[in-house]
């Protein structure tokens with residue numbers, strides 16, 4: 270299969286150019302010869318002698334960007350004033366803001382939205398806390414909570430470093446599902462403190478999306494919060510990832526004409542995502558999963574301090590294979606990576622069974638470069654936005670929370686997750702299905718609604734929906 274790269278580092282070169290007819294041709298020549306991709310040009314100012322232009326160029330990395338800068342600077346009549354990074358500019362001042370739904374135009378309105386008349390609303394809710402779902406933002410609001418310990422594949426970069434990702438998740442909740450979400454980065458790694466803080470803020474929220482909290486603490490934090498709160502608590506890196514992965518795998522299986530129960534699957538990175546993926550695949554009927562982490566294959570030859578790894582050793586690896594990825598990958602139909610960059614080599618791909626399926630999902634850099642893997646695999650997917658087949662929890666979390674909030678679910682359970690997987694897979698129909706398109710784009714408008722409806726139906730069927738409706742399709 271072939272892969273196509275659609276975006277890279279995006280730089281804006283602010284150029285002072287001699288005002289002559291052929292000068293922009295020279296700019297384009299140097300950028301093109303330097304292997305840069307011009308994606309936009311703006312005029313900033315024009316005077317008799319000089320034109321200032323912003324030229325937006327996609328480059329591979331900073332070094333590549335510097336080489337283009339040097340080429341431009343060396344040309345007579347072209348001066349690079351500065352180079353800015355579009356991504357950096359998009360983050361200036363943060364990515365989200367709070368807006369009011371109603372305007373306060375006079376004292377009368379002020380006295381209603383605020384004191385004294387708001388007191389009536391407060392009393393109503395104090396007497397019957399369920400009214401918070403009707404009379405506050407709780408109905409449609411999610412907290413995106415992180416402690417910054419497993420941010421993408423960047424590891425423990427702390428709560429400040431985590432903020433741009435959590436703001437991004439909040440932004441995507443709003444854009445894709447019209448759910449209001451707040452980024453909350455906690456300055457503690459203590460399990461009990463995190464549980465206590467989340468419980469303390471829960472009154473304002475209809476759901477809690479835990480994000481980028483490292484394993485194994487994430488398992489206890491989620492399990493306890495699920496038990497102790499009456500709103501859905503969902504660790505996105507576990508379940509969002511697992512839901513989308515299963516959707517992609519079901520569709521990839523159709524292409525290679527294999528069934529889930531016949532697959533040998535190797536999962537690398539037995540952390541939050543790897544464990545949830547394994548559980549979800551098992552629930553969906555996969556029988557042969559071998560897990561590999563830094564110390565090698567997880568098997569019954571060892572016992573593990575990490576209780577999740579002990580569980581893993583007892584519930585996977587039916588042939589009790591030991592060794593390294595090299596041993597695990599022999600004859601495998603599917604590789605799933607939720608670990609880090611560079612883990613998977615071409616030599617591994619050459620040992621896989623016919624029609625290899627590779628989901629290299631580490632962010633921001635996958636386990637193998639898709640261009641390197643392309644000649645050896647039948648289906649390739651990554652977690653990134655700039656390659657085809659993006660297996661990313663973004664396909665799940667907006668719709669699954671929207672569904673759970675709309676039917677006021679007390680939980681997001683296994684049935685709701687499975688329903689979400691089938692819904693995502695179903696958005697790609699048989700005519701559309703191909704090696705380059707096993708999973709719908711995150712921009713496909715059908716995804717959120719398909720997931721929302723499937724999740725609401727599963728919530729009613731399993732008795733966790735708390736709003737009463739004759740027909741679940743009416744739940745808005």
Ligand SMILES: NC(=O)C1=CN([C@@H]2O[C@H](COP(=O)(O)OP(=O)(O)OC[C@H]3O[C@@H](n4cnc5c(N)ncnc54)[C@H](O)[C@@H]3O)[C@@H](O)[C@H]2O)C=CC1
Pocket residue numbers: 419420421422423481482483484505506507510537538539540541542543561562563564606607608609612630631632633651652653660661662663
């Ligand atoms: N595409 C997607 O939607 C998602 C991708 N991810 C990515 O998956 C990765 C893991 O995320 P989490 O499970 O949340 O983190 P985690 O910290 O809970 O688990 C990561 C696990 O991978 C293992 N690992 C790291 N490097 C390894 C290597 N070279 N070889 C073998 N094992 C290795 C670690 O020991 C750990 O057990 C990250 O890169 C993250 O960005 C996570 C969630 C969603």
Ligand SMILES: CC(=O)C(=O)O
Pocket residue numbers: 420421422481505506631632652661662663
């Ligand atoms: C996508 C995501 O949630 C992660 O890489 O952590």
Ligand SMILES: [Mg+2]
Pocket residue numbers: 421480481505506
């Ligand atoms: Mg994450």
